[in-house]
Amino acid sequence: MVTDQHICPFGLKSRDLLGREGYEVDDHELKTRSETDAFMAEHGVKTTPQTFIGGERIGGYQDLLRYFGKEVADPKTTSYQPVIAVFAIAALIALAASWSAFGTLATVRAGEWFIAISMCILAMLKLRDLDSFSNMFLGYDLLAQRWVRYAYIYPFGEAAAGILMIAGALLWVAIPVALVIGSIGAVSVFKAVYIDRRELKCACVGGDSNVPLGFVSLTENLMMVAMAVWMLLK
Known part of the structure; x- marks a missing residue:
């Protein structure tokens, strides 16, 4: 999602992660709220970004981390x-x-x-x-x-x-x-x-x-x- 009011940080992180994992990214930016709503309705999701690899929907940024076997931080986990x-x-x-x-x-x-x-x-x-x-x-x-x-x-x-x-x-x-x-x-x-x-x-x-x-x-x-x-x- 890239609008005049908001640039999605998780979209940027997803794109960066895919690039670091060696993927060529075909990035589709959602420019308006209506485009975003239509995209979420079409795919039955509640958030963006959504990553698709080989036609298969992987999900959001955290789903992408799990797909690559990387740790997903739990905000409630004890941390020093x-x-x-x-x-x-x-x-x-x-x-x-x-x-x-x-x-x-x-x-x-x-x-x-x-x-x-x-x-x-x-x-x-x-x-x-x-x-x-x-x-x-x-x-x-x-x-x-x-x-x-x-x-x-x-x-x-x-x-x-x-x-x-x-x-x-x-x-x-x-x-x-x-x-x-x-x-x-x-x-x-x-x-x-x-x-x-x-x-x-x-x-x-x-x-x-x-x-x-x-x-x-x-x-x-x-x-x-x-x-x-x-x-x-x-």
Whole structure:
């Protein structure tokens, strides 16, 4: 489907996949809504694109993936990909900053920046949809269950602490904030997962994640506590 208002991404993906699999593609673009409706009615389908190979209808993009024996992602499947992306990018930014500031990668400041930058990125992901985050967060955080507004404050506190730690400024604010929210978070996660044995989704990367509550969220909170203690001792 290719109109002035919409270009179907799955059509482009199907065409690309067929090309990579060595097929010559005879592409029929549907230029209007009426053409699309007529096509779907003719073939008894509810979506486009539809791929035909040798006169046989294979189906949509996901059907084409299955036809070639490729994995079809399930949007509800547990995935650590968002967390891996956050920590990998935070680490690279910290190393880049260390190289720029000190001319070397292996510095204590790089380690500090890694934790602080991770906090900022995680906070940003929560703040994309604060209501969605709060809904998931309220499922396990002990303070938020008693004081609901805390679910809305938490991401701002995490972001503020991370930013101040990167700057090395107002640490008398950043340290207690990180220590308090990190400690409460760690206790809440530990109780929900390891004592109550509840199977929940982690709100650490926002309210729309499929990351299971457990080690990742516990690590996030313990990192905040460790950073706060380190800077306090420092």
